[in-house]
Amino acid sequence: MKRNVIVGQSGGPTAAINSSLAGVYRTAKDRGANKVYGMLHGIQGLLQERYLDLSEYITTELDAELLKRTPAAFLGSCRYKLPEIHEDKAVYEKIFSILDKLDIEAFIYIGGNDSMDTIKKLSDYAIVTGHPTRFIGCPKTIDNDLALTDHTPGYGSAAKYIGTSVKEIIRDSFCLEYSKGLVSIVEIMGRNAGWLTGAAALAKGEDCEGPDLIYLPEISFDLHVFSDKVKELLSKKPSVVVAVSEGIRTADGTYVCELGSSIDFVDAFGHKQLSGTASYLASFIAGEIGCKTRAIELSSLQRSASHAASRVDILEAYQVGGAAVKAADEGDSGKMVVLQRLSDDPYQCGTEVKDVHKIANDEKLVPREWVNEEGTGVTDEFVAYVRPLIQGDVSPVMVDGIPRHLFRPYNL
Amino acid sequence: MKRNVIVGQSGGPTAAINSSLAGVYRTAKDRGANKVYGMLHGIQGLLQERYLDLSEYITTELDAELLKRTPAAFLGSCRYKLPEIHEDKAVYEKIFSILDKLDIEAFIYIGGNDSMDTIKKLSDYAIVTGHPTRFIGCPKTIDNDLALTDHTPGYGSAAKYIGTSVKEIIRDSFCLEYSKGLVSIVEIMGRNAGWLTGAAALAKGEDCEGPDLIYLPEISFDLHVFSDKVKELLSKKPSVVVAVSEGIRTADGTYVCELGSSIDFVDAFGHKQLSGTASYLASFIAGEIGCKTRAIELSSLQRSASHAASRVDILEAYQVGGAAVKAADEGDSGKMVVLQRLSDDPYQCGTEVKDVHKIANDEKLVPREWVNEEGTGVTDEFVAYVRPLIQGDVSPVMVDGIPRHLFRPYNL
Numbered sequence: 001m002k003r004n005v006i007v008g009q010s011g012g013p014t015a016a017i018n019s020s021l022a023g024v025y026r027t028a029k030d031r032g033a034n035k036v037y038g039m040l041h042g043i044q045g046l047l048q049e050r051y052l053d054l055s056e057y058i059t060t061e062l063d064a065e066l067l068k069r070t071p072a073a074f075l076g077s078c079r080y081k082l083p084e085i086h087e088d089k090a091v092y093e094k095i096f097s098i099l100d101k102l103d104i105e106a107f108i109y110i111g112g113n114d115s116m117d118t119i120k121k122l123s124d125y126a127i128v129t130g131h132p133t134r135f136i137g138c139p140k141t142i143d144n145d146l147a148l149t150d151h152t153p154g155y156g157s158a159a160k161y162i163g164t165s166v167k168e169i170i171r172d173s174f175c176l177e178y179s180k181g182l183v184s185i186v187e188i189m190g191r192n193a194g195w196l197t198g199a200a201a202l203a204k205g206e207d208c209e210g211p212d213l214i215y216l217p218e219i220s221f222d223l224h225v226f227s228d229k230v231k232e233l234l235s236k237k238p239s240v241v242v243a244v245s246e247g248i249r250t251a252d253g254t255y256v257c258e259l260g261s262s263i264d265f266v267d268a269f270g271h272k273q274l275s276g277t278a279s280y281l282a283s284f285i286a287g288e289i290g291c292k293t294r295a296i297e298l299s300s301l302q303r304s305a306s307h308a309a310s311r312v313d314i315l316e317a318y319q320v321g322g323a324a325v326k327a328a329d330e331g332d333s334g335k336m337v338v339l340q341r342l343s344d345d346p347y348q349c350g351t352e353v354k355d356v357h358k359i360a361n362d363e364k365l366v367p368r369e370w371v372n373e374e375g376t377g378v379t380d381e382f383v384a385y386v387r388p389l390i391q392g393d394v395s396p397v398m399v400d401g402i403p404r405h406l407f408r409p410y411n412l
Numbered sequence: 413m414k415r416n417v418i419v420g421q422s423g424g425p426t427a428a429i430n431s432s433l434a435g436v437y438r439t440a441k442d443r444g445a446n447k448v449y450g451m452l453h454g455i456q457g458l459l460q461e462r463y464l465d466l467s468e469y470i471t472t473e474l475d476a477e478l479l480k481r482t483p484a485a486f487l488g489s490c491r492y493k494l495p496e497i498h499e500d501k502a503v504y505e506k507i508f509s510i511l512d513k514l515d516i517e518a519f520i521y522i523g524g525n526d527s528m529d530t531i532k533k534l535s536d537y538a539i540v541t542g543h544p545t546r547f548i549g550c551p552k553t554i555d556n557d558l559a560l561t562d563h564t565p566g567y568g569s570a571a572k573y574i575g576t577s578v579k580e581i582i583r584d585s586f587c588l589e590y591s592k593g594l595v596s597i598v599e600i601m602g603r604n605a606g607w608l609t610g611a612a613a614l615a616k617g618e619d620c621e622g623p624d625l626i627y628l629p630e631i632s633f634d635l636h637v638f639s640d641k642v643k644e645l646l647s648k649k650p651s652v653v654v655a656v657s658e659g660i661r662t663a664d665g666t667y668v669c670e671l672g673s674s675i676d677f678v679d680a681f682g683h684k685q686l687s688g689t690a691s692y693l694a695s696f697i698a699g700e701i702g703c704k705t706r707a708i709e710l711s712s713l714q715r716s717a718s719h720a721a722s723r724v725d726i727l728e729a730y731q732v733g734g735a736a737v738k739a740a741d742e743g744d745s746g747k748m749v750v751l752q753r754l755s756d757d758p759y760q761c762g763t764e765v766k767d768v769h770k771i772a773n774d775e776k777l778v779p780r781e782w783v784n785e786e787g788t789g790v791t792d793e794f795v796a797y798v799r800p801l802i803q804g805d806v807s808p809v810m811v812d813g814i815p816r817h818l819f820r821p822y823n824l
Contacts, residue, residue: 172425
């Protein structure tokens with residue numbers, strides 16, 4: 001590389017997205033890039049000419065290690081959808097004039113489905129206008145719903161946190177006895193794809209039965225069948241633990257969380273904002289069965305708990321960042337780096353690049369055959385798929401009892 | 413010791429209570445106890461003659477290490493309040509007949525305020541009837557609200573988890589930008605005492621500003637003063653993070669969570685069951701300011717997250733268990749082991765025994781001078797008090813990517 005690289009982060013926070021950023025920075029520098037800029041708050045910030053020079057923040061090897069262990073997006077993120085090129089050319093002209101001003105050779109965007117849409121549009125515009133900047137996407141999402149890649153960086157750490165926390169909740173739930181039993185409902189992220197919710201099954205092992213019921217958003221949910229199932233389980237054991245996706249819907253497509261509340265907020269991509277599924281189900285079961293219930297939302301901790309990150313995930317996120325820079329340096333554009341699993345046992349995984357047009361806006365769901373027939377749990381194949389992704393730990397750099405992160409002032 | 417020991421666990425789960433159990437077992441065996449029984453579900457289970465022989469479960473040194481790393485109560489817990497002796501002598505006769513049958517020399521009860529009430533009553537009954545069994549309490553509560561002891565085992569691990577999680581939530585909250593800002597409200601346990609909520613201040617360091625506002629239950633809460641504070645902060649920064657106790661009340665004594673909902677369940681000790689403080693405040697602020705808000709309940713994870721336990725806490729819990737057995741063996745009864753801090757820097761702490769009559773049912777609150785004048789944060793003295801208690805880590809025994817616990821079937 002001879003000129004400059006710019007990198008941005010987009011979409012929801014994860015525990016691994018900054019490891020990809022560290023990988024982009026290291027490989028760009030190793031390959032001779034002059035400057036490595038970071039967009040502040042992704043393409044939305046770039047449009048306001050907000051960016052920084054990463055070498056001012058990553059000054060030592062220790063800084064790079066801290067960055068890998070810092071959750072959320074170090075550069076800030078956005079949920080900004082670029083208009084179609086024919087709808088608003090001015091936006092594209094503005095972005096490319098900024099790229100020209102910064103002498104950008106490669107544009108790396110770390111994100112999920114919506115971010116790959118950005119890479120697709122920018123690379124299309126570059127082709128149409130004959131612009132030399134190369135655009136490469138770097139996958140990131142705890143949701144694991146990107147097509148063509150075996151899995152996405154960020155998913156393994158979230159899955160490890162969910163498996164660990166659900167196991168601790170199960171231990172907690174057997175502590176006190178209630179005359180009619182206790183039902184704990186754990187709400188897990190994942191609007192349409194059940195990859196995260198299915199990871200609750202990781203709690204199961206020689207020392208733990210795992211959650212009793214797991215409901216993914218791919219399978220339609222029936223309140224009364226659910227209630228009967230819980231009743232049956234309570235006749236056999238004093239505590240029942242249920243993992244539910246925030247996005248479970250009844251047969252007519254109504255979100256379970258909408259049954260009880262009137263929250264109906266829609267974000268810029270047309271996604272409904274969900275919450276309250278576990279609360280609703282806890283009240284419903286308490287009413288139906290009269291047992292003690294509790295609702296637990298794993299909430300933002302499942303995406304930002306870098307203190308419990310997976311080593312495989314953090315290392316793969318780093319590799320994927322490096323591979324994105326390498327692809328751009330070798331002339332690729334309009335591509336996303338994907339992870340390709342070479343072997344399950346022993347687990348081996350490499351990177352490739354694929355055409356971003358085949359990826360953008362396409363959600364990868366949990367295959368039906370990885371869910372049991374009743375739709376109340378995941379199969380051994382599901383667990384065999386996710387198990388390698390949660391292996392190993394990343395020791396936090398503990399300072400005075402609390403993990404240290406890499407710091408950037410927010411008011412840039 | 414020549415005869416047998418029985419040990420029980422009572423009250424809410426913690427990450428350290430099983431380390432005390434391991435300490436009781438080890439010291440009882442080292443001092444020559446014949447059998448060490450564990451009551452299942454505390455005194456309530458004992459009344460039903462439910463108990464086990466701990467040596468059937470702790471068969472190796474590895475089992476003991478796993479037990480120290482297993483959250484919640486290995487033996488199961490209860491919230492059972494013994495009647496006054498004059499109210500129901502039959503209950504006491506039953507308990508003592510079981511103790512005689514099991515040839516019990518020492519009765520160790522690991523728990524909080526309510527559990528120390530049990531030790532008090534049983535030791536009083538033994539004195540009145542001239543019964544030789546000795547009764548010793550072993551402090552345990554994440555709430556840190558026991559009198560006479562510097563702090564309680566369980567608190568340090570919960571504080572470490574809270575500090576770490578709040579810091580990760582703060583990172584997460586600066587990721588996306590919202591036109592009118594983002595207010596994140598984190599709800600933390602602690603009905604009357606603000607020790608846990610104050611631990612949110614541990615998130616503050618060279619790399620993090622910490623939470624912007626911290627509201628303890630000891631200080632009365634004013635909704636409109638709160639809203640003005642948040643407005644002022646949002647004029648200076650894009651994301652405001654607030655830590656609130658589940659137990660905050662307005663000046664007239666109404667719980668904030670009661671303002672929005674009608675949940676008003678009272679447990680056996682007359683404690684109201686609280687939840688929904690953060691949800692209520694998030695809706696309130698969204699209505700008042702029009703900004704984006706979110707509510708995060710740390711929920712049961714803050715008491716059962718043994719994967720992020722404090723080494724100081726787990727070791728002290730173990731020592732306290734051992735000290736309880738030693739006290740009984742040396743002839744004490746009607747006493748609780750307390751932790752006595754000898755020095756802050758370097759941190760040194762020892763154990764003593766104190767009369768349980770001076771402890772039972774007395775709640776230790778956060779002193780007013782450890783809260784800032786406005787009532788929106790804790791002082792450096794508070795942080796200096798808690799900081800030593802979160803030092804060091806206890807590496808979980810990871811098996812296939814998930815922490816291993818010591819297992820006991822629930823249907824005993």
